[in-house]
Amino acid sequence: MYRRVVITGMGVIAPNGIGKENFWDACISGRSGVRRITRFDASNLPSQIAGEVADFDPLALGVTEKECVYLDRATQFSIASANMALEDAGLMDRLSEEERERTGVFMGSAMAGVDELERTWLRLTESGNHPPRETKEREALIPTRMMTHTYAAMIAVHHQLYGPCNSLATACAAGGDAIGEAFWAIQEGRADRMLAGGADSAISPVGMNVFAILGALSTRNEEPQRASRPYDALRDGFVMAEGAAVLLLEEREQALARNAHIYAEILGFSSNINAHHMTAPPPDGTPLQRLLLQALRKSGVKDEQLDYINSHGSSTPPNEVAETAAYKAIFGELAYRIPISATKSLIGHAQGASSALEAAITALTLERQVIHPTINQEQPDPRCDLDYVPNVARRATVNVALTHSSGFGGVNSALVLARPDWLDREK
Amino acid sequence: MTRYRERRVVITGIGVIASGGIGQQAFWETISNGLSSIVPIQRFPTEDLPIRVAGEISGFVATNYIERKLINRTDRTTQFTLIATQEAVQDAQLVLEEEAMERVGAVIGCALGGNEYVLQQFRAMYTRGPRAMSAYTAIAGLQVANVGQVSIRHGALGYSKTAIHDIVGGLDALGMAYRAIQRGEAEVLIAGGCDGPIEPTVLLSIAHSDQCALGDDVRAYRPFDRRASGMLLAEGAGLCILEDYDHARRRGARIYGEIVAHSQTNDAHGMTIPSASGKQYARAIQLALEEGELLPQEIAYFSADGRALPTSDAGEAEALHMVFGSQCGRIPVSVPRTTTGHAYAAAGPLDAITALLALQQQLIPPTINCEQLDPAYGLNLVRDQARPTSGSAVLLGGRSTGGSNVVLAIRKVE
Numbered sequence: 030m031y032r033r034v035v036i037t038g039m040g041v042i043a044p045n046g047i048g049k050e051n052f053w054d055a056c057i058s059g060r061s062g063v064r065r066i067t068r069f070d071a072s073n074l075p076s077q078i079a080g081e082v083a084d085f086d087p088l089a090l091g092v093t094e095k096e097c098v099y100l101d102r103a104t105q106f107s108i109a110s111a112n113m114a115l116e117d118a119g120l121m122d123r124l125s126e127e128e129r130e131r132t133g134v135f136m137g138s139a140m141a142g143v144d145e146l147e148r149t150w151l152r153l154t155e156s157g158n159h160p161p162r163e164t165k166e167r168e169a170l171i172p173t174r175m176m177t178h179t180y181a182a183m184i185a186v187h188h189q190l191y192g193p194c195n196s197l198a199t200a201c202a203a204g205g206d207a208i209g210e211a212f213w214a215i216q217e218g219r220a221d222r223m224l225a226g227g228a229d230s231a232i233s234p235v236g237m238n239v240f241a242i243l244g245a246l247s248t249r250n251e252e253p254q255r256a257s258r259p260y261d262a263l264r265d266g267f268v269m270a271e272g273a274a275v276l277l278l279e280e281r282e283q284a285l286a287r288n289a290h291i292y293a294e295i296l297g298f299s300s301n302i303n304a305h306h307m308t309a310p311p312p313d314g315t316p317l318q319r320l321l322l323q324a325l326r327k328s329g330v331k332d333e334q335l336d337y338i339n340s341h342g343s344s345t346p347p348n349e350v351a352e353t354a355a356y357k358a359i360f361g362e363l364a365y366r367i368p369i370s371a372t373k374s375l376i377g378h379a380q381g382a383s384s385a386l387e388a389a390i391t392a393l394t395l396e397r398q399v400i401h402p403t404i405n406q407e408q409p410d411p412r413c414d415l416d417y418v419p420n421v422a423r424r425a426t427v428n429v430a431l432t433h434s435s436g437f438g439g440v441n442s443a444l445v446l447a448r449p450d451w452l453d454r455e456k
Numbered sequence: 457m458t459r460y461r462e463r464r465v466v467i468t469g470i471g472v473i474a475s476g477g478i479g480q481q482a483f484w485e486t487i488s489n490g491l492s493s494i495v496p497i498q499r500f501p502t503e504d505l506p507i508r509v510a511g512e513i514s515g516f517v518a519t520n521y522i523e524r525k526l527i528n529r530t531d532r533t534t535q536f537t538l539i540a541t542q543e544a545v546q547d548a549q550l551v552l553e554e555e556a557m558e559r560v561g562a563v564i565g566c567a568l569g570g571n572e573y574v575l576q577q578f579r580a581m582y583t584r585g586p587r588a589m590s591a592y593t594a595i596a597g598l599q600v601a602n603v604g605q606v607s608i609r610h611g612a613l614g615y616s617k618t619a620i621h622d623i624v625g626g627l628d629a630l631g632m633a634y635r636a637i638q639r640g641e642a643e644v645l646i647a648g649g650c651d652g653p654i655e656p657t658v659l660l661s662i663a664h665s666d667q668c669a670l671g672d673d674v675r676a677y678r679p680f681d682r683r684a685s686g687m688l689l690a691e692g693a694g695l696c697i698l699e700d701y702d703h704a705r706r707r708g709a710r711i712y713g714e715i716v717a718h719s720q721t722n723d724a725h726g727m728t729i730p731s732a733s734g735k736q737y738a739r740a741i742q743l744a745l746e747e748g749e750l751l752p753q754e755i756a757y758f759s760a761d762g763r764a765l766p767t768s769d770a771g772e773a774e775a776l777h778m779v780f781g782s783q784c785g786r787i788p789v790s791v792p793r794t795t796t797g798h799a800y801a802a803a804g805p806l807d808a809i810t811a812l813l814a815l816q817q818q819l820i821p822p823t824i825n826c827e828q829l830d831p832a833y834g835l836n837l838v839r840d841q842a843r844p845t846s847g848s849a850v851l852l853g854g855r856s857t858g859g860s861n862v863v864l865a866i867r868k869v870e
Contacts (some may be wrong), residue, residue: 146571
């Protein structure tokens with residue numbers, strides 16, 4: 030018999046809002062966080078737009094001055110988000126040492142350390158003019174800014190958490206995977222509380238170019254806010270973004286005992302891999318089909334009980350075709366009646382953070398009974414003809430929701446969430 | 457802690473590519489005899505680098521194992537993974553065509569990703585422009601390349617994950633795979649780790665993290681020794697076939713051993729070398745003993761983290777004393793990877809493979825270079841020559857920078 034796991038806190042740093050309320054308001058208002066890139070001169074790249082997080086003030090969010098020196102931006106996002114999650118859950122500075130031995134941190138990231146590696150390499154080679162060697166320049170190399178496991182490790186340091194600590198790097202599925210693995214850890218009794226989520230900040234020349242060179246990025250530079258348009262016929266690639274989301278997962282009995290506010294219960298986590306191609310899904314979406322079926326069955330949810338899907342919806346031509354094919358194959362006619370929305374239409378693709386941000390908004394959807402829109406729905410793609418909640422948010426009864434993500438390398442993962450009272454309802 | 461043990465998890469195949477040897481036989485020959493394979497780095501000039509020796513894999517010709525098209529799209533470390541996986545699959549006599557492939561996956565730890573490939577592309581981009589970057593950079597550089605390419609090559613469609621947590625990533629990968637099979641998420645998992653730190657920018661950055669012995673002495677990696685000044689690095693991959701026990705029995709597979717515990721605790725002391733405090737590490741060891749229902753007298757040896765840094769060594773010794781008390785002196789301790797070098801996230805899986813072979817051969821591989829073992833640690837260190845054992849279990853410890861303590865327990869199956 031597994032223990033039950035609920036979400037009792039969350040912290041969010043998104044291109045369209047810092048903090049869960051700002052993020053929520055922006056999403057249901059249809060406000061995009063995508064702009065022209067400000068952080069470096071992107072004029073020699075085909076894609077010059079991104080979901081940058083504006084006005085990030087780490088000190089105001091509880092990141093220390095020393096942490097700002099030694100840690101990179103994504104690690105600062107991680108600490109800030111964890112701070113918000115603990116505060117939100119009413120557990121900031123409240124856990125005893127024994128409780129902190131039963132509290133861990135799992136974080137997901139796709140591109141941890143890439144932008145700092147780039148800066149470091151430039152300094153050590155003097156912009157590629159010679160092989161890397163030591164320089165006298167003090168700032169030349171700060172290894173803690175490049176260690177790819179700092180997000181989880183530093184959250185644990187900041188809050189003195191002594192439980193399981195691990196990082197997942199399953200590309201764009203990473204944040205959701207961290208949440209799923211944390212869910213299993215609590216189910217099985219390896220921890221009582223887990224901070225879990227994802228972070229990424231790789232809006233840099235190399236970070237952008239690895240995708241640009243694949244033709245994977247949108248080049249709608251003149252209209253940044255209209256560039257991320259999942260399911261729309263004019264979609265031309267994903268929009269790079271940065272961000273973080275951290276959820277506080279808690280064993281349900283303990284959450285109830287302390288009268289914690291519960292956003293949602295996690296019913297299930299499933300994951301598989303395409304074994305097809307390193308970047309593209311098979312067009313019929315069969316592995317995704319299998320994944321979604323498995324996720325629902327394992328959670329004890331019947332097809333007709335699913336009230337909302339937060340999709341991967343990355344705004345690439347092949348992805349949404351495969352998704353739609355998978356939904357139709359599983360649900361048949363019912364697929365036309367399940368509302369689906371793609372958060373990436375509003376914030377772009379925050380890499381390893383995206384699946385965590387999407388889990389956060391799915392939990393908020395269950396709490397608030399409003400579904401955020403997929404924006405930029407202007408020209409229907411005949412291959413994508415389901416209900417994507419186009420352009421305008423919608424009130425709805427949402428008792429059970431599913432969020433899924435897919436990543437380079439072919440990993441597909443899904444989380445099934447429900448309203449806190451759903452599993453015990455009168456049947 | 458309640459155990460949710462629905463299934464038992466065994467290891468039925470192993471594959472190795474390390475400085476000590478390509479293939480398990482060559483590797484065991486090196487590691488059981490303590491024949492150091494750490495050499496001055498050959499692949500690039502090292503005069504301007506603080507780290508100049510490592511467990512470099514020599515005589516590695518990728519085209520002997522992998523088609524050229526795939527070589528162009530993968531980093532060296534992923535090539536290591538593919539080769540070691542091939543050996544493990546064959547060693548397990550796994551006939552994948554007869555498996556339900558949705559029940560077969562891969563869990564592979566890697567800290568540094570395809571760094572050599574990526575850094576070459578930095579150079580291309582910054583000297584010749586953005587369009588000079590290889591289109592395969594993302595898929596070659598991301599740590600997920602390992603599970604991605606393994607799954608494509610072998611048709612694995614099931615639960616697959618990439619653990620990334622400094623040097624314990626590979627040990628955690630084995631642990632995650634163990635948990636996943638226990639839960640019924642998969643029946644067969646290709647699990648282990650790979651890493652390739654032997655690259656100039658990477659060596660410079662690791663040197664700055666104060667973990668490594670610097671300079672030209674190939675014998676400098678000497679945990680618990682009075683002269684200890686850090687580890688020496690290596691590259692490589694270690695992969696195991698983890699399998700549901702009943703599934704293994706049904707197909708008559710040879711079983712190397714069983715994973716009976718995986719524990720994780722955290723010192724949370726800062727982004728620095730493993731802590732001088734053994735308190736949380738001791739808790740991890742204790743949790744593993746309880747989960748695995750292991751008695752001290754069953755332990756053939758403790759495969760130590762062996763960081764060879766005075767404070768970290770003290771922390772590890774303290775942990776062992778806290779757990780084993782007066783029996784501590786009777787528990788053999790060894791760091792066999794002093795022979796081959798520390799292969800970062802691959803170290804844990806290579807240690808596990810060493811342990812499986814040790815249990816099979818009833819021999820504890822030695823720690824080398826520790827001529828001046830510090831008796832103050834009070835450890836029963838197996839040095840220079842392999843020592844016979846009738847023990848039936850091995851505990852493996854790993855500690856990351858940043859504070860993670862991971863313990864994996866492996867036991868013979870009677």
